[in-house]
Amino acid sequence: MTTTNMPDTDSLARLIAIVGDANAITDTAAQAPFLTEWRDRYRGKTPVVLKPGTVREVSEILKLANHEKIGVVTQAGNTGLVGGQIARPAGTDIVLSVARLNQLRTLDANNRHMVVEAGVTLANAQEHARNAGLEFPLRIASEGSACVGGAVATNAGGVHVVAHGSMRNLTLGLEVVLANGEVWDGLRALKKDNTGYDLKDLIVGSEGTLGVVTAAALKLVTPPVSVATALLGASTLDDVAILFARLSRHLGANLTAFEFMSDQALSFVTDAIPNTRLPFGKLCPWTVLIEISSGRSPDDADLMLEQALCDETVLSCLRESAIATSDTMAQSFWKLRETISEAQKHGGGSIKHDISVPIGQIAKFIPAANARVTKLCPGARPCPFGHFGDGNIHYNISQPEDGNKDAFLAHWEEMQTVVHDLVREFDGSISAEHGIGIMKRDALKRTKSPAELAMMQSIKQALDPNGILNPGKVL
Ligand SMILES: Cc1cc2nc3c(=O)[nH]c(=O)nc-3n(C[C@H](O)[C@H](O)[C@H](O)COP(=O)(O)OP(=O)(O)OC[C@H]3O[C@@H](n4cnc5c(N)ncnc54)[C@H](O)[C@@H]3O)c2cc1C
Structure with missing residues (x-):
């Protein structure tokens, strides 16, 4: 396993010079919004948050970070639910925010696609499509803050996947800065492209561990009447x-x-x-x-x-x-x-699982899971809901009524293991739409086959040999 270095004073100054003082945050209070996440489960530390305004600046940051072996955590809207966008608590990783890459580059209404930068929020992407009489059909509750770069990196899903697919299906092409700073211009809006390995699909869902997405060519659809x-x-x-x-x-x-x-x-x-x-x-x-x-x-x-x-x-x-x-x-x-x-918070502590099983197995999976979790914690209240049409269950469990929150949350690891083991028995997935990040990294090791893990490690090693991209996440 590769280790990354704490940036020294000189590297830090050179990194800041790339984006300019106004776009580099070193003050701890000003950094706070970038270092905690929505559920407040993960808190990070960083010497600097960098906000590049151009692809070239992203490239220069990565070139320098790769040379000095400095960890880089890419962040877009900071709505991820598995801690992938949060710098490690050791305080060695720099945070690269794509928030300033927020332009609509092109929109081709006749051929129904647009190219937007990674920091465009999903809500703004939808607005751009609407302005052209079209629709960008990815719909998730965090769309006001979540951005195109984050949605690509997590292969975001949502309520319309049953008809339009997830971000993978809506992404036609990508522009990505690789670990060594090289820019891959894959912004092709092709429906058919059988030219060997699908590099775009490798980046979709890679959670900032294989490259930094700077722009995406997205598919648009005709809005319903x-x-x-x-x-x-x-x-x-x-x-x-x-x-x-x-x-x-x-x-x-x-x-x-x-x-x-x-x-x-x-x-x-x-x-x-x-x-x-x-x-x-x-x-x-x-x-x-x-x-x-x-x-x-x-x-x-x-x-x-x-x-x-x-x-x-x-x-x-x-x-x-x-x-x-x-x-x-x-x-x-x-x-x-x-x-x-939001409502479930009023029911006290909850332990959540974002899982999928074959649609035909949902009716068997939920009662089996309920039996196992209530055996582990009598009185626990299963609260399943989700995207039935995608086999995606948000299998959440609330603490027993009048129970103790901390005592219930102490079951977190054990309960996750019980549920994930059952998911495996049903040939399902331990992460249907939120990704792996840090939260499910160990569970991934337990649930993927050695062959799958070895393939993933080889890809990581080939694209990021110094292990600077989102270190400690996913693998
Ligand atoms: C209320 C709420 C509802 C949600 N509902 C859904 C839902 O229905 N479906 C769903 O799929 N998700 C859902 N999510 C999860 C989350 O919104 C998605 O995962 C979203 O795609 C994350 O986008 P972001 O811009 O916030 O990414 P971030 O949180 O900033 O980052 C997420 C991951 O992507 C990486 N990343 C970010 N930007 C880039 C980039 N430019 N290049 C490379 N890597 C990058 C980060 O390193 C991190 O690993 C929800 C979250 C909340 C808070």
Whole structure:
């Protein structure tokens, strides 16, 4: 394993000179927002936060850091949930923020793609697309802060993956600065490119360990003309699975969201979040939020929804249903889904897992996981929800009611091991959308095969032989 060096006074001065004093943060208080993350699980330390304004400056920083073997932690919006963007507590890594690389470079409306820089927030990327009459369909709750560079580096997912895929599917090309400072211009907007190894796909999801993304060519889609939203109540997960199979067969790519929520998740929301309530009287064991989009006519999505809900098999799986009759009502349905994480905080401590299993196995996985975690910690309250249509479960567990938060959180490692072992038994993934970072680094070692780990190590060694890029993360 390679080790990195603490930058000496001379290297630090040269690094700062690349971006200029105004774009280098050495004051500890001013550095604070770059050194803690959203859940406050990881805190870092750094001699300097550098904010380059050009690709050339990024290249010069990496050239110098590589020569002096200084660790570089790239950061975009700092919304990552696995600690990947946080400098190590030893205080030796420099932080490279891409926030100033925030320009729309080109947008080709006819061929539906745009090139944006890594520091453009996802919300701004969506706005650029909207301004051209198009849509950038990646939708995640952190989109106001999360940026294109971070989304590429974590292969971000979200609620529309079921129809449009994750960031990997939306990325056509990349511009990346390699560990030695070389700039790889791979900003091609090609749909087909069979010229050997797919270097773009290697960088997508690499979490800042193989290169610094400075810009991306992104795919855009035609926005829907009509959207229909509904909440469906079901008694069992088997019924939810049948609903998904049936609705996706009827609706194909028009089914743009299929999110599921447990009764525990929804009762946290309605108890804690103002102005939230269920459109049907009684809470069902499982609630599904579906969204249907159509590019054909203003009433087409509603018609498709009505037809789909008349299907006999669908009807046999439904306990309740409510169709949004206005945008406000649709937003109130989405609010139920999008405020679960916030609401869960009111239930005390929670241990979270972002996992995926084959869709057909969700109905078996959740009861099996519930049995194991409640055996480990009697009274613990499983609160699963997530992107059913992608097999992605946010398998969160809240502490027992009236229990002690610290005593519950002391189960963190043990509970993660129990859940991840079960995920492995189901041929699933221990990280469906948040990545590995520091949080799941050891779990990765336990759950990937030796052959997979060796391939990953070889790639890292080839692209970053001095191990300067996000040291200690992922591998
Ligand atoms: C409320 C909330 C909701 C969320 N919902 C979702 C969701 O639905 N789906 C989902 O997938 N994620 C979700 N996330 C996680 C997070 O928003 C995503 O992982 C996002 O893609 C991170 O983007 P960022 O710009 O904040 O990256 P950062 O947090 O800054 O960095 C994340 C990782 O990417 C690396 N990185 C950042 N920029 C670059 C770059 N330019 N080049 C190379 N490496 C880079 C970092 O080193 C780090 O390893 C959520 C987070 C929050 C707080």
